[in-house]
Amino acid sequence: MSNYVVIGAGVIGITNAHEILKANPNNKVTIVAQHFPTDFEFKNIYTSPIAGANWESFAKLDDTFVQEIDTIGYRKFYDFIRNRPEAGVTKRLNSVLVTHEKFKLDGGVKKLPWFASGEFSKEIKFREYNDGEFDKEKFVYGFEFDGMVIRTTYYLSFLINECWRMSGAAEGENARFSIKRGTVSEVRDAFQLSSWNRKVDYVINCTGLLSRNLLDIDIKERDKMYPVRGCVYVVKNNVGIKKVTVVEIAEKDEGLYIMPRREGELIIGGCFQVGNEDKIVDDALSDRILSRCKQYLPQYNWDNLEIVRKQVGFRPFRKGGYRIEREGRIIHCYGMGGAGYQSSWGCAQRVQDLILCKSKL
Numbered sequence: 001m002s003n004y005v006v007i008g009a010g011v012i013g014i015t016n017a018h019e020i021l022k023a024n025p026n027n028k029v030t031i032v033a034q035h036f037p038t039d040f041e042f043k044n045i046y047t048s049p050i051a052g053a054n055w056e057s058f059a060k061l062d063d064t065f066v067q068e069i070d071t072i073g074y075r076k077f078y079d080f081i082r083n084r085p086e087a088g089v090t091k092r093l094n095s096v097l098v099t100h101e102k103f104k105l106d107g108g109v110k111k112l113p114w115f116a117s118g119e120f121s122k123e124i125k126f127r128e129y130n131d132g133e134f135d136k137e138k139f140v141y142g143f144e145f146d147g148m149v150i151r152t153t154y155y156l157s158f159l160i161n162e163c164w165r166m167s168g169a170a171e172g173e174n175a176r177f178s179i180k181r182g183t184v185s186e187v188r189d190a191f192q193l194s195s196w197n198r199k200v201d202y203v204i205n206c207t208g209l210l211s212r213n214l215l216d217i218d219i220k221e222r223d224k225m226y227p228v229r230g231c232v233y234v235v236k237n238n239v240g241i242k243k244v245t246v247v248e249i250a251e252k253d254e255g256l257y258i259m260p261r262r263e264g265e266l267i268i269g270g271c272f273q274v275g276n277e278d279k280i281v282d283d284a285l286s287d288r289i290l291s292r293c294k295q296y297l298p299q300y301n302w303d304n305l306e307i308v309r310k311q312v313g314f315r316p317f318r319k320g321g322y323r324i325e326r327e328g329r330i331i332h333c334y335g336m337g338g339a340g341y342q343s344s345w346g347c348a349q350r351v352q353d354l355i356l357c358k359s360k361l
């Protein structure tokens with residue numbers, strides 16, 4: 001039996017808590033966090049509820065480490081699609097279209113993702129579009145695969161409820177799971193924050209972008225963290241679009257992606273602004289993103305678009321990639337950038353490997 005404190009209630013922290021509870025029926029976990037998925041307002045940077053979210057691995061062709069992590073996530077989410085409708089994960093075809101301008105920017109080279117070939121490509125039913133399946137005046141090539149949309153706030157609450165289910169009791173000595181609102185200024189503070197009066201064996205640091213504020217993390221390490229801003233529109237799906245649709249364009253820091261949720265909403269997004277921490281959605285950006293819907297996907301009716309909400313989020317990127325690292329009884333797990341959902345299960349598995357000292361990291 002081990003006693004854990006996880007700092008952070010984003011997708012990374014909650015998934016880690018889940019996997020710790022699952023790993024041993026006697027393990028106990030306290031999550032300590034500034035923000036929780038059920039908060040109505042996020043006064044500070046908290047990324048997980050803002051995301052779309054889908055699975056479309058960004059791993060480079062030679063990055064087998066991230067490819068393996070993302071494969072674990074894909075399989076887990078498909079397990080939810082098949083067996084756990086309450087998880088809020090919905091099967092959707094995922095379509096990607098590449099414009100002439102983007103193709104030119106890529107040096108006239110077709111860039112297919114790592115999951116376009118090999119065994120996994122068959123599992124996810126990857127296929128390139130044939131001529132006649134897309135508008136050749138707008139696009140040079142395109143592909144699709146069996147993807148998904150994760151309704152983030154439902155999904156995070158589902159994961160927390162799974163933790164309570166494994167806990168068996170809501171509080172007290174018999175409980176195995178506990179949540180506390182709190183802010184730590186140093187990771188090591190968390191060793192004093194267990195809900196049970198017993199020694200904490202491990203602290204798992206899942207603080208996302210805010211890890212840059214933790215005083216016992218080396219300043220050079222903290223400086224590696226930077227935000228990549230995203231703006232998302234939640235709109236009513238009176239457009240009729242059924243696939244997750246991604247349009248790759250040449251504009252710096254911008255793009256277009258559309259995710260149809262089960263609940264009759266679309267998520268429309270399209271910016272990747274490095275270092276920008278502005279929390280307000282500016283109208284010029286909204287106009288650009290929404291005008292691209294008409295420009296690239298004119299087969300749908302965009303005239304009666306009803307915007308439910310606009311939201312801004314900050315992807316927690318880290319120079320050098322994910323930090324999944326053990327320092328004695330502290331394990332860091334942050335810096336998943338624009339891939340926190342798709343990587344969450346694989347990252348939590350790597351953390352388990354570190355606890356068992358199995359990992360070569």
Ligand SMILES: Cc1cc2nc3c(=O)[nH]c(=O)nc-3n(C[C@H](O)[C@H](O)[C@H](O)COP(=O)(O)OP(=O)(O)OC[C@H]3O[C@@H](n4cnc5c(N)ncnc54)[C@H](O)[C@@H]3O)c2cc1C
Binds near residue numbers: 008010011054231
């Ligand atoms: C617009 C947008 C679209 C995205 N789309 C996708 C997508 O389609 N697929 C995908 O996989 N990913 C996507 N992402 C990325 C994904 O959302 C992030 O990678 C992920 O949410 C990061 O999760 P996290 O748990 O690391 O951080 P967060 O969600 O930010 O959680 C951090 C937690 O740590 C707590 N915390 C921080 N500091 C302290 C402290 N000192 N004391 C106590 N608590 C603290 C916070 O309160 C919070 O609970 C998207 C992101 C954005 C912004």
